Amino acid sequence: MNIFFVASGVHLRGVWERVRMAQAKIKNGILSCILIICISVVGIAQSIPVAFLPTDFSGIVQGNEIVFTWSCDVVMGGSAIPSFLEYSIVQNHYQGSASTVIYPLSPTAVQFVLSDVPAGTNNYCIKTVYKGEEYFSDTVQITVNQVFDYANIMFFNANVYQNQVVLEWGIENEGEIPVQFILQRENEIITQLNGSTFFYLDADLDLDDYHYTLCAVYSDENTFCWADDILVTVSEISPVVEYNLPYRFSHFIFNDNVLITWDLMPNNGIYQPQFYTIYRNGSMIAELPADVRLYADTNIDKDVLYTYQLSVTFDNGTMLTLEEAVGVIVDNEPDISAFEGEIIMLNIDDGVSSIALPPDSVVAVIEGYNVHLQWFMNERAIEPQLFVVERNGDVIFEGGNGTREYIDAELEEGTYYYKVKAKVDVEKVDFLEAELVCITIKYCE
Numbered sequence: 001m002n003i004f005f006v007a008s009g010v011h012l013r014g015v016w017e018r019v020r021m022a023q024a025k026i027k028n029g030i031l032s033c034i035l036i037i038c039i040s041v042v043g044i045a046q047s048i049p050v051a052f053l054p055t056d057f058s059g060i061v062q063g064n065e066i067v068f069t070w071s072c073d074v075v076m077g078g079s080a081i082p083s084f085l086e087y088s089i090v091q092n093h094y095q096g097s098a099s100t101v102i103y104p105l106s107p108t109a110v111q112f113v114l115s116d117v118p119a120g121t122n123n124y125c126i127k128t129v130y131k132g133e134e135y136f137s138d139t140v141q142i143t144v145n146q147v148f149d150y151a152n153i154m155f156f157n158a159n160v161y162q163n164q165v166v167l168e169w170g171i172e173n174e175g176e177i178p179v180q181f182i183l184q185r186e187n188e189i190i191t192q193l194n195g196s197t198f199f200y201l202d203a204d205l206d207l208d209d210y211h212y213t214l215c216a217v218y219s220d221e222n223t224f225c226w227a228d229d230i231l232v233t234v235s236e237i238s239p240v241v242e243y244n245l246p247y248r249f250s251h252f253i254f255n256d257n258v259l260i261t262w263d264l265m266p267n268n269g270i271y272q273p274q275f276y277t278i279y280r281n282g283s284m285i286a287e288l289p290a291d292v293r294l295y296a297d298t299n300i301d302k303d304v305l306y307t308y309q310l311s312v313t314f315d316n317g318t319m320l321t322l323e324e325a326v327g328v329i330v331d332n333e334p335d336i337s338a339f340e341g342e343i344i345m346l347n348i349d350d351g352v353s354s355i356a357l358p359p360d361s362v363v364a365v366i367e368g369y370n371v372h373l374q375w376f377m378n379e380r381a382i383e384p385q386l387f388v389v390e391r392n393g394d395v396i397f398e399g400g401n402g403t404r405e406y407i408d409a410e411l412e413e414g415t416y417y418y419k420v421k422a423k424v425d426v427e428k429v430d431f432l433e434a435e436l437v438c439i440t441i442k443y444c445e
Contacts, residue, residue, distance in 0.1 A: 048130040049074075052085060057126050057137045061144055066114045070126060070137070081107045086129040089114075091122050093136060102127070119146040151175035154376070156214050156226045163234050165202040166265070169214055169226070170376055173404045178216035182223075185212055201268060205234045243320060244269030246276075249310055251326045258297040258328050260308055271314040279309045305329050362420050371408040375420050384422035392417050 051073035059068045068089060074081060089112060091101040105112055105126075121144075126137040151172040159166045171177060178195040191200055195216075202210075210232050215225040246262040260278060278286040278295050286295050300306070306328045311321040362375045373389060389397040389406050397406045408416075 047133060048128070048135060052130060053128055053135060054087065054126045054137055057124075057140060059124060059140055059142045061142060064115070064117050064144060066117055066124075066142055066144065068112045068114065068124070070110055072110060084131055088127050088129075090125055090127045090136070093123070093125055093127070093139070117144045119144055149175040150216075150218055150222075150224065151177045152224060153214060153216055153226050154374075156212075156228075156230060158212060158230045158232045160232050160234060161265075162236050163203070163205045163207070164268070165205065165210065165212070165232050165234070166199065167202065167212060167214070167230070168199045170198060171216070173376075173402060176218055179219050180217040182215040182217060183212065184215070185210055187211075187213070201265065203268070207234055207236070209233050242269060243271050243312075243314055243318065244273065245320065246273070246310060246312060246322065249322055249324055249326065251308065251328055258300055258306065258308075259294060260297065260310070260326070261294045262310060263293065271316045271318065273312045274315045275313050277311040277313070277319075279311065280306055282307075303329065362418075364418060367407075369409075369411050371411060371416065371418070372405065373408065373418060373420065374405045376404065382424050384424050386423040388421040388423075390419045390421065 054070040054072045057068070057070040059066045085107055087105040087107055087109070089103040089105060091103070092099040103112065103114065121141060123139045123141050125139045128135045128137075151174060154170050154172055156169045157167070159168075167183065169181070180195055181193045181197065182189055183191050183193065183200055185202065190202065193200065202212075212230040212232070213225060215223050217223045244265060246264050249260075249262045251258055251260050264273065273290045275290055276288045276292065277284055278288070280297065285297065288295060297306075297308075307325050308328065309321060309325045311319055313319045362373065365372045365374075375387075377383065383401055385401055387397075387399045387403045388395055389399075389408075391408060396408060399406065408418075
């Protein structure tokens, strides 16, 4: 900087000294200012390396879960992460402490799943803490809608009887039950049934192959279909059925009582039963309405042979007696194991009642080194108060009313025998046993 003075009659030397001092002060001031600015700029740049800051933060809703993802150069590059570096997802950071929730993250994570999120809208961001200083990413707003807990279809089976196909299915014991089932044959709807119906008879079919699809419709109009179609083959034509006769006429013994049971094919035959008559040793002992399928005979003497027969009176007035009869002797020590998972306990109410049944349809699925056990209860059954799972004869689980599954985790290679038992009355020692399930686990090579 040059400063020129033109003065007449003034002492130029003193003036020049003052000019030089002013120049020095100006230069020092400029340098100080530049130095302060440089230090300040360098300080901001060195506060946190850009590689440590997450980018591309986003979230995707999956049911009642949010899957968060982001990128971070230091993580993606595999570099060492300082111990003083912390990450977390913050919910509603700018909406006050009452609604703010912090979810700590692993420093090496680039994904986080937030589960069981209630319905509603919230804001989320990633907070980075570096040497005590906090830095926040851009905020994303995510809405989670109400998620229904559905009782899904658990099985879908078909059995062919000549030119008729009997379709049966069941649902989970927990969750919202369907309001309707839709059954399709060859991708065309053949019937729509209410949510409490679990079978259908498709009759008078031609000789051919048939594909069936089952879908469940819920109150929110969501529809879920069984994953696999059922393929059946009709290979013979049945004669016209005039009378719908009962089948599987059988008996069971427990606590010195005899339980007589039978089944009836739905929607089969021209004429349907109006009432049943049970005979014991040729004498009538009971007359039952058409919707009853069992009878408990409690007036029994031991070591006496009883022969039971069933007669059916149809809605056209015709009476027919089943050809088969069952012979029963109640001894002093009935063999409980002979029932093989069938009915072995009674709840008697004037000779006709609901019945206590063991768990049925026990399913065991190997999931890695875990065994996932599930079981169901017959719709006629009394709900047990206690369920017990045994593995190789040892009790490994006890569950209360409504229990329908158990996961046996972290097993070693080997063969395991499982048995599911149930107690209707916990005060009694008698168990209702399901059939044995055998599972072999082998390590993958």
